[in-house]
Amino acid sequence: MVAGVVTAVLLFGVVTLQALVSQQSFDIQRAQVRVTDLRQRADDLHLQVAGLSAPERIAKAAARLGMILPEEVHALSVPGTGRDPARGGVRSGPHAAAP
Helix, strand or coil, X not given: CHHXXXXXXXXXXXXXXXXXXXXXXXXXXXXXXXXXXXXXXXXXHHHHHHHHCCHHHHHHHHHHCCCCCCCCCCCCCCCCCCEEHHHCCEECCCCCCCC
């Protein structure tokens, strides 16, 4: 009698454990498929960004909008900002970070 109860409990434990392992396996498989899909999506988006940020494409879009390159470029400095337009807007002075 005791052996039958122990066997039933062990069998129930094994079946339950097997069900949990199977469920985890399915969850892992779904996660792997999702990772693969997301990696592909990220690759597609990187290609899209590369195409959209191509200088030729931007120049054509700007021309369609009526934008033109300036004949002269002037830099203005605003007192008290600590920015030096001659250095591309990089901070100047004793507390400036090294370029």
